Amino acid sequence: MSQPVPASSSASGPATTVSRAHAPTSAELLDFVRGAAADPVLIASLPLDPEGRTWVRLGGPGGSEAWLIGWPPGTGTGWHDHAESVGAFATAVGELTEHSLAVRLPADGWKTLELREDVDRGRKLGAGQGRAFGRHHVHEVLNASAAHAVSVHAYYPPLPLIRRFSRTGAVLRLEQVERPEDWQ
Incomplete structure (x- = not known):
């Protein structure tokens, strides 16, 4: 497994510490995020903000994109997907709800879809727990607890875009498409 290390930006782009010999599977990404979430030195390196989410980009396995994210109580992502990327995330501290x-x-x-009644899924992921997902996985992640949470996320290929959705009952509406330059 590759060691997670903070990535730095340079004129040649983000630093990575792994080879691009093969595309990592969602299972390999899950192994990576679980290992990174268990690294107390890495987790302690994340600056936490009581008001908003914080993040640090990490070097992920096989050219994947990885992030260490801090979640104050009450924060979340909103409904979104990761387009053609597979991914995984693991909670390092606290508890997240997906x-x-x-x-x-x-x-x-x-622009608008009506969802069937039986499509909703939910899970809580405490410290040390994680999950992998495939392409076009639509979800929202939130910290519904009263304490700060920290998690590690990895995606391959690196996120080409994120589609953001709103949801009212059974109606899912595409609201926005974000590209990497919007969040880096």
Whole structure:
């Protein structure tokens, strides 16, 4: 397993510490995020803000994109997907809640979808717990607890875009498409 290390920016782009010999699977990404989440020195290196989420980019396995993220109580991502990327995340400190949809969304050509009644899934992930997911996985992650949480996330290929959604009952609406330059 690759060691997670903070990545730095330079004129040639983000630093990585791994080879790009093969595309990592979601299972390999899950192993990576679990290992990184268990590293107390790495976790302690994240500056925490009581008001908003904080993050540090990490070097991930096989050219993947990885992030160490701090979650104050009450913060979350909103509904989104990671397009063509597979991914994984693990909670290092505290507890996160994931709500997801057991449905594959069309890649393009829609603004509003009506969801079936049986597509909602939910799980709580405490310290040391993680999960992997495939392409087009629609979810929201939140810290519904009263304490700060910290997690590690990895995606391959590096995120080409994130689609953000709003949800009212059974209606899911595409609201925004973000590209890497929007969040880096």
